Amino acid sequence: MFIYCCLNLCVHRKSNCVIYLQVFNAKTAELLSHHQVEIQQKFPKEGWVEQDPKEILKSVLECVERTCEKLQQLNIDITNIKAIGVSNQRETTVVWDKTTGEPLYNAIVWLDLRTQSTVERLLKRIPGNNKSFFKFRTGLPLSTYFSAVKLRWLLDNVEEIRQAVDDGRAMFGTIDSWLIWCLTGGKNGGVHCTDVTNASRTMLFNIHSLDWDPELCQFFDIPMEILPKVRSSSEIYGLMKICPSLKSGALTGVPISGCLGDQSAALVGQMCFQDGQAKNTYGTGCFLLCNTGQKSVFSDHGLLTTIAYKLGRDKPVCYALEGSVAIAGAVVRWLRDNLGIVKTSQEVEKLAAEAGTSYGCYFVPAFSGLYAPYWEPSARGIICGLTQFTNKNHIAFAALEAVCFQTREILDAMNKDCGIPLSQLQVDGGMTNNKVLMQLQSDILCIPVVKPSMPETTALGAAMAAGAAEGVGIWSLNPGDLTAVTCERFEPQINPEESEYRYARWKKAVMKSMDWETSEAPSNGDTSIFCSLPLGFFIMSSMIMLIGAKYVSGTDK
Numbered sequence: 001m002f003i004y005c006c007l008n009l010c011v012h013r014k015s016n017c018v019i020y021l022q023v024f025n026a027k028t029a030e031l032l033s034h035h036q037v038e039i040q041q042k043f044p045k046e047g048w049v050e051q052d053p054k055e056i057l058k059s060v061l062e063c064v065e066r067t068c069e070k071l072q073q074l075n076i077d078i079t080n081i082k083a084i085g086v087s088n089q090r091e092t093t094v095v096w097d098k099t100t101g102e103p104l105y106n107a108i109v110w111l112d113l114r115t116q117s118t119v120e121r122l123l124k125r126i127p128g129n130n131k132s133f134f135k136f137r138t139g140l141p142l143s144t145y146f147s148a149v150k151l152r153w154l155l156d157n158v159e160e161i162r163q164a165v166d167d168g169r170a171m172f173g174t175i176d177s178w179l180i181w182c183l184t185g186g187k188n189g190g191v192h193c194t195d196v197t198n199a200s201r202t203m204l205f206n207i208h209s210l211d212w213d214p215e216l217c218q219f220f221d222i223p224m225e226i227l228p229k230v231r232s233s234s235e236i237y238g239l240m241k242i243c244p245s246l247k248s249g250a251l252t253g254v255p256i257s258g259c260l261g262d263q264s265a266a267l268v269g270q271m272c273f274q275d276g277q278a279k280n281t282y283g284t285g286c287f288l289l290c291n292t293g294q295k296s297v298f299s300d301h302g303l304l305t306t307i308a309y310k311l312g313r314d315k316p317v318c319y320a321l322e323g324s325v326a327i328a329g330a331v332v333r334w335l336r337d338n339l340g341i342v343k344t345s346q347e348v349e350k351l352a353a354e355a356g357t358s359y360g361c362y363f364v365p366a367f368s369g370l371y372a373p374y375w376e377p378s379a380r381g382i383i384c385g386l387t388q389f390t391n392k393n394h395i396a397f398a399a400l401e402a403v404c405f406q407t408r409e410i411l412d413a414m415n416k417d418c419g420i421p422l423s424q425l426q427v428d429g430g431m432t433n434n435k436v437l438m439q440l441q442s443d444i445l446c447i448p449v450v451k452p453s454m455p456e457t458t459a460l461g462a463a464m465a466a467g468a469a470e471g472v473g474i475w476s477l478n479p480g481d482l483t484a485v486t487c488e489r490f491e492p493q494i495n496p497e498e499s500e501y502r503y504a505r506w507k508k509a510v511m512k513s514m515d516w517e518t519s520e521a522p523s524n525g526d527t528s529i530f531c532s533l534p535l536g537f538f539i540m541s542s543m544i545m546l547i548g549a550k551y552v553s554g555t556d557k
């Protein structure tokens with residue numbers, strides 16, 4: 001029997017995050033055990049979101065220890081653990097000192113908005129202030145979203161980092177790089193690497209040559225020597241070293257052999273290996289990825305071109321089109337924590353079900369501007385169409401409908417870019433437990449929505465990559481060997497005309513949210529032009545441990 005364990009780091013409340021560790025049977029996807037540890041999230045200024053990298057590592061090690069204890073209670077021998085995989089939120093940026101092993105600043109999280117002025121300054125150096133100037137190298141527009149501008153901000157504003165770069169002591173990475181470096185020895189020979197999916201979200205990586213781009217590094221003035229080595233998503237990067245925090249010495253010598261950014265891991269976990277297959281993950285934001293195979297497709301409709309996966313050193317790279325929505329589940333937390341109309345997130349589903357309609361109320365949750373397909377930082381959240389009859393039930397319904405309309409926008413853009421409309425949408429993520437939302441999504445898209453019975457597809461994808469690595473070989477990725485996943489299916493229940501009418505009204509509301517803020521507006525200190533962030537943000541870091549009956553020895557040499 002094969003087992004794998006998954007650690008997920010995600011925001012739980014305003015000031016806390018939770019690392020979730022879940023243990024599954026790899027053949028049946030049955031949840032066998034789990035553990036979680038809360039960690040602190042920091043909001044030092046308006047629009048700033050940070051994490052303590054040392055706290056992340058400490059919590060990961062605590063989760064490993066506790067989970068190994070639980071596995072032993074289940075009579076599962078932890079010496080059968082054969083591989084470790086890492087899945088993480090992609091753009092979050094860390095810089096640390098390789099001689100001391102200490103972070104030089106808190107991790108800057110993906111939705112952090114402090115870099116707007118950095119983006120505006122960089123845009124002035126681009127002909128025509130064209131945000132898409134580097135699109136055909138990186139697949140990305142110039143935005144606060146990606147790691148390069150976060151790293152540029154750190155170099156501009158943190159003296160300790162500038163000094164460490166000058167002294168040759170600095171290392172940069174996303175959370176995967178930080179964890180792999182620490183777990184493989186840290187300052188005593190830790191492996192400084194990342195995978196192609198994470199590298200492709202930095203704006204420093206050429207998605208065609210599959211390496212750091214010297215001209216991009218020169219534009220952002222980033223020293224290339226601080227960057228991690230880029231590897232495939234499925235190979236042995238190094239072996240787990242003895243950690244003093246692990247009293248049992250658990251996992252020492254186990255290869256770390258899988259690494260995927262969270263959305264790529266979900267695509268693999270949904271088994272979207274064929275051209276045209278797509279999945280949508282509903283978390284704090286929404287992320288719709290469509291596999292375009294070995295061809296990089298560039299969008300004319302506001303989508304990103306990103307690397308889907310490279311499942312082996314000698315395997316081909318596969319690309320994806322991605323639509324990113326900043327605010328999805330965060331709007332539910334906003335209703336709970338800011339407006340106080342519900343006490344729990346689950347109550348929103350109940351209120352929406354009681355209403356059954358928004359009664360002409362439309363909600364555009366542009367709290368952080370608008371991501372795909374608009375990439376419009378000037379937008380602000382609005383609720384319009386209010387009447388004296390409107391109540392909290394209608395607003396709850398409109399909030400869920402907003403998530404679905406945003407997905408419809410990026411799906412429409414994807415259909416135009418790909419030329420072949422999706423016949424169904426595969427979904428995953430925490431919000432998919434909301435049946436009202438899933439039915440609304442099917443109604444608004446006018447296609448079936450398919451939810452796997454095991455929603456932890458991000459963990460599954462990282463497990464598959466780790467287990468399939470050369471030298472591990474306990475998980476076959478051949479289509480005929482993949483276990484079929486049972487699914488719940490939601491079919492459209494309204495006519496297309498009604499769907500189109502509601503969607504057109506939504507688009508009208510979106511237009512009213514545009515151009516609300518300008519860079520000339522007064523700001524509070526060194527913050528971006530954006531207003532306050534919602535109360536919670538999604539950060540993810542996963543570790544997968546695969547247990548197999550047999551381990552095929554091998555190295556990454």
